[in-house]
Amino acid sequence: MGDPLVLLGEVRTALLPNSGGLAAREAAAVLSLLPGRRVSMRERPLPLAISPTSAVGVDCKLATASQKETRAVGTVAAHALLVGGRVVQSSACSTLVRTSDKDRRPWSHYLTRVGTLEVWHRMTDDASAAVDLTAGFLEKSGRNTLDLGSISDRLLTRVRTDRRLDQQPPVRSGATRLRWAARVAPPLGGSVRGRAFISLRLEDETTRSVLILVPTVRDLEVVQRFCEDLAVHDWLLSMLGAALSDADRPSAERDTAEQLAPLLEQLVHLWMPGAHTSSRMGDLWERLEKDPGFTRQWTAQVGQLRDRLAVATLEALRSSKISTIQW
Numbered sequence: 001m002g003d004p005l006v007l008l009g010e011v012r013t014a015l016l017p018n019s020g021g022l023a024a025r026e027a028a029a030v031l032s033l034l035p036g037r038r039v040s041m042r043e044r045p046l047p048l049a050i051s052p053t054s055a056v057g058v059d060c061k062l063a064t065a066s067q068k069e070t071r072a073v074g075t076v077a078a079h080a081l082l083v084g085g086r087v088v089q090s091s092a093c094s095t096l097v098r099t100s101d102k103d104r105r106p107w108s109h110y111l112t113r114v115g116t117l118e119v120w121h122r123m124t125d126d127a128s129a130a131v132d133l134t135a136g137f138l139e140k141s142g143r144n145t146l147d148l149g150s151i152s153d154r155l156l157t158r159v160r161t162d163r164r165l166d167q168q169p170p171v172r173s174g175a176t177r178l179r180w181a182a183r184v185a186p187p188l189g190g191s192v193r194g195r196a197f198i199s200l201r202l203e204d205e206t207t208r209s210v211l212i213l214v215p216t217v218r219d220l221e222v223v224q225r226f227c228e229d230l231a232v233h234d235w236l237l238s239m240l241g242a243a244l245s246d247a248d249r250p251s252a253e254r255d256t257a258e259q260l261a262p263l264l265e266q267l268v269h270l271w272m273p274g275a276h277t278s279s280r281m282g283d284l285w286e287r288l289e290k291d292p293g294f295t296r297q298w299t300a301q302v303g304q305l306r307d308r309l310a311v312a313t314l315e316a317l318r319s320s321k322i323s324t325i326q327w
Helices: 024-030 107-111 126-140 148-160 217-247 256-266 279-290 294-326
Strands: 006-015 040-042 048-050 054-061 071-083 087-098 116-120 176-184 197-202 207-214
Touching: 006 126, 006 148, 006 217, 024 040, 024 048, 054 107, 071 107, 071 148, 087 126, 087 148, 087 217, 126 176, 126 207, 148 176, 176 217, 197 279, 207 217, 217 256, 217 279, 217 294, 256 294, 279 294
Parallel strands: 087 116, 176 207
Antiparallel strands: 006 087, 006 176, 040 048, 048 071, 054 071, 071 087, 071 116, 197 207
């Protein structure tokens, strides 16, 4: 086997359906998805729990930009995460490598390489094959090709329906989907590139596509954790923006303060870009902070949230005072 052609992944992010955040022991219990395997825990600077990795066997076609018929056999690595005891994620990822065999081997061979898909691709040039597979996954994936979304969605559903959760979240919110592909950037002028590159595209209200180019093969090891961190912060931005837009719609049945207060109490403190990302991916966060300006947008939204709550509180006090005077 040679070097990886490309890494493909998908992350689903949603609010944990529970009235309160989970403590470390509770998070470990919910994420104990494989008997005998420990849940990875981290408390600083923000609680993070990661379930054991499970292997999902696949034998399928791969989407390609060139439409060349490409087959992959192997396993997808999947795990669940809980951020701050509040936000739940499912993450599925696989490394695509060119196979050295002409024929399919027994499953025992593929199960020893968790998270690796062996690919039969007609392109002889690895660089061209990597570009072809990357574009196909991000732009042309369909039902008849590798579907990391269904693997990730199934795992997310399993965690969210755990019997230990009371299914009473403090706010209503949907899930977001972040599809990503990462590969080594071609040399520039015969030399290895010094920095990583990222392209983030919003496909619709809930789906994002991310392309990442890294300087070396070694840097591919930390891309998945970066994408999970990116997905959390993108979800926070999307969820808070949707909640503020919803609060702008007047309704006699809804109390604005009651609707927005849980966001300030339980989710605003989770904003920590790069807190659990390798320093090798620091350049990518710096670029996202410049354009599109993640933290600037978040700061503006939180300021709007606080202002809306302050106005709602003043209105409530004013109404209470008027009612008292009339009585």
